[in-house]
Amino acid sequence: MTPEALDLSTALRPRLPSPLQPVEDERFSRHGIRLLLKRDDLIHPELPGNKWRKLAPNLHAAAGRPLLTFGGAYSNHLRATAAAGRLLGFETIGVVRGDELASRPLNPSLTQCAADGMRLLFVDRATYRAKEDPQVLAEILRAVPGDVYVVPEGGSNALAAQSCAALGRELHHLADVVAVACGTGGTLAGLAAGLAPGLGAPPAEGRGSVIGFPVLKGGFLAGEIRALQEKAFGGRAGDWSLDDRFHFGGYARSAPALDAFADDFEARHQLPVERVYVAKMLYGLTTLVADGAFPPGTAVAAVITGQDASR
Template identity: 75%
Template sequence: MNVSRLRPRLPSPLVPVEDERFGRHGVRLLLKRDDLIHPDLPGNKWRKLALNLEAAAGRPVLTFGGAYSHHLSATAAAGRLLGFPTIGVVRGDELAGRPLNPSLARCAADGMRLVFVDRATYRAKDEPEVLARLLREAPPEAYVVPEGGSNALAVRGCVELGRELMGAADVVAVACGTGGTLAGLAAGLGPGQRALGVPVLKGGFLGAAVTALQAAALGGRAGDWSLDERFHGGGYARVSPALDAFAQDFEERHGLAVERLYVAKMLHGLLTLTEEGAFPPGTRLAAVITGSGDGSNVRTVTAEGDRRGARSGGQSAASSR
């Protein structure tokens, strides 16, 4: 399958922005606008899916995600655009009897068949017997893409992101869900550059995941990378009023729609680190904008822990990128 006929915008633009909150610490902020690669497969979705779709060669694709998964949306869109069937295994069988939220409705409109499974089954989806059972929901020749799209092919696809930034920044930051983008980014950067991952899930598992992905894709650890686990905001899909306010302020300052579940957390983390003096004066700091801020998956979580839709109704998010 020739995915290049979708005409991705590559390399994606690298845009300097004037922000006095960074500038007064001598840090130059640049935005790597991967959200502009393709309107339906933005950011790391394109980079992680492209080689996987070529390997699928037009066969049906079965993949996994939660109720607001960017990955499911991108896979469904790719199926519509390139003409192959898609099956999405969705975490949470309680969702099956409810109206589809905007994200899942978009998947269904793009032709994805949604299969809702209970949370215990979803957690065990990588076990051979469980995966075999799930594959009964798909044609026998189906190609399996893991949750978040992160596998060896995805890592190799994301290496190009690092190569596009070679020599253009000292530190490159990216929000992390399953770790595939960071694994490839770090491997593609040049000497003297380092990659910083900002996990949006809590649990402390991501370092081992990135290491394993690099081993599978590249034969071992590659590049200079690290994680800062402090900015998940309580876990995936949790967006506090303070974080939402930060994102709105960033939007007003720079005219950029800020995706809340990943990009906002990463940008807030970078500002905090800058104010802590983590980056020496003169640092060129590139932030990878991995998704568009369309508002369809924004959730606000109050300090007391209740959830309300910040910009749209529907169920709370439940999976990683």
């Protein structure tokens, strides 16, 4: 199958552009801030949000070859990749961080991956950390016969960032500030580029800045995003920044305050709040508004990047 022969829009019928939903929330309105929800979670029921945007160009490039990718035991990316394989009829291999025996019985996320036909390869944490080393990757690939197409953790490569630029274009002139949760940084890299008028240039009249809320601790993500934008766009693109204060201890970590906030947001807006990424972004954004980070009259778009598959 050639990339041209794979028509994802016909095969999967994504909802694009995704809806932009104004919501009334007094925590924002009392500061003169208009809140918009960019409902990327509604793009596709099994490949929602940034998973669709990042996977679609890589599915074209794979052109029906087996696709190998990486993720943790609760990876939304692995689950979306496995679903794509089932829906489009190609083989998927998921390299999972952690010990296989300790991971069994499989959690609901990996159970769904396996049910969708994904072959799971468990590797120890040291090997997983070094997965981008060519020798380590070659060793992993020896366990997989044939020609496979490799997609990095979270789906974040240059193709994915270029694809996520469409998200920025969909929001162009509609929001002054865009907030997005960050795991590997691919969505932010493309989103900021799509909002920007040109490489390295600030948005016209201050519109279209992006705030990323990392869900992992460590403070390493800015360098990753800069490197990804260099590969995808030839240099830094757009006006973006990161706020590292709202990871709540790291990936998939939470706290009673975050859980209570997410429950309250769901009740206010009848919106299921995905807890690993979206809840932290919304919590951070609400905190910034309360702290007076934005002037009255600012339109803020919060990107709802995914669904909570565990609830």
